[in-house]
Amino acid sequence: MRSNAFSTSFHKLQRTRMAGLYEKPSETYAKKRPRYPKEWFSMLASLTAGHHRAWDAGCGSGQASVSIAEHYDGVVATDVSEGQLRHAIAHPKVRYLHTPEDLPEDDLVALVGGEGSLDLVIVATAIHWFDVPLFYAVVNRVLRKPGGVLAVWGYNYDIHPFGDKLHGTLYPAMRPYMDPRTRLAMERYRELPFPFEPVGVGREGEPADVDMEAEMTLEDLAGFVMTGSVATTAREKGVDLEALVKGVMKEVEEGWGDEPTVPRKLVFKAFMLAGRPRGFVKISASLSSVFAWSMEMSPFNTWSQRK
Template structure:
């Protein structure tokens, strides 16, 4: 494993794992879905490299947006997450497969991949494993071993992250605004970063891959490894509109360091001392300085994302 830290596991990650149904609902409403181009990139590469479309397994599925988006390509679809609150939200939102079956949602970790479920995920039964903005919480050694077990020969693992969100250059006063936001982040949020948060910022450069582990997983084909980077792309999320300040607060509130900061500062939540409110006020101030009228403040993010696709040998 490269890097100077070890990644936490979903079973020990405490922020999202213990989300309530209310938090799961808020997460689903605030987080944008991924762009159809991103999903099509995954499906196209999977098929072009001899993948099949029988069963998809989405790991760390949260409220289920990814498995719902991809389930129409597959006969069977399963979403796994350690948070019952997230899964309650996912079940309430539904979703069907190409065979008109319901998506199956189960409580399980990325390291187990459904081994201990009453209806376990069988060996060599899965065609595509996906994990969206989740792999940085996995114990990758255990995950890759389990993935090798459940994947069919020629199956794919697609992992992606949105990386570090920056202020888009089209936003008035963007450079000064970004500098001020970075200062608040460094002072207030940095102490609440976990190693997984740092992996997303490097766009998974240090995410342990199966052939680079201390004990490599030989079932995966290093020569077939695929990586696609997005640099301030417009087609990573389903939409990248300018959002008003209320929406900005809702989206920012779903970040795990913010959640941990608020747990440590409960009396500040919702007040002017709230870290999210601090970020909002910085944006508003810089927009006002650029001539934006009060009440018309909007901001747009610039995404630096990545997809990694790993193939199991045939």
């Protein structure tokens, strides 16, 4: 059994408003997200030796939870945001659980099923919010060996065919209001430590490119931008990004092709990493330095965030 002294004190020290970032717009947020392709989950299921139990960490509204449930006997889905969980998608094989920010490591292990109990752990657009070293320690404990797989993925404002206008313009303008961990997603997880054995879906420093299609109106696209954590954080600091977003959306509208109210196909240029544990997973001193600021500067430290 691992000591919880560091885990508990760390979380108490870093009491945060992380869960609150999405509490107020939870229902709107769930409606504005693109949908993950079914093919992703079929592919991930093909990588695991068993298909008994999976864990969606940082499940948010449960989009990934219900999709992976089609391939496993049961799914435990956890999140720190009670607001998100209230709007989670119901599914007979998915059990949603609230995980408080100060939940000790041993309690979390027990909550999701215990040592060596899971065939797959997924983190959909959330791992950049986690206490990564502690999360990896838990993953190493709960995955079956051999055969268990961890898969993480994300996306940002790189949305074809408007990536230059959205990612190229919004990212620099919004950067001052980003928690440093959000920048991991903006940089496509290339700087995310991932000390796991590759299984053919990217590797540390080289995430796999995966496309995610979505039918959206111009209003939907603007809603996607304005319900993210960056816009929420900016508003809390007294900065309204609406004028900036409207300006960018005006440029997007000029290239939309049809009426703004007519949905069109957009392609989110997403990224994914998957791997198996290499014995006991540790992050080297050089890699852990990527997260050194989290104990000194960032108030954002939690087991899970949301989609």
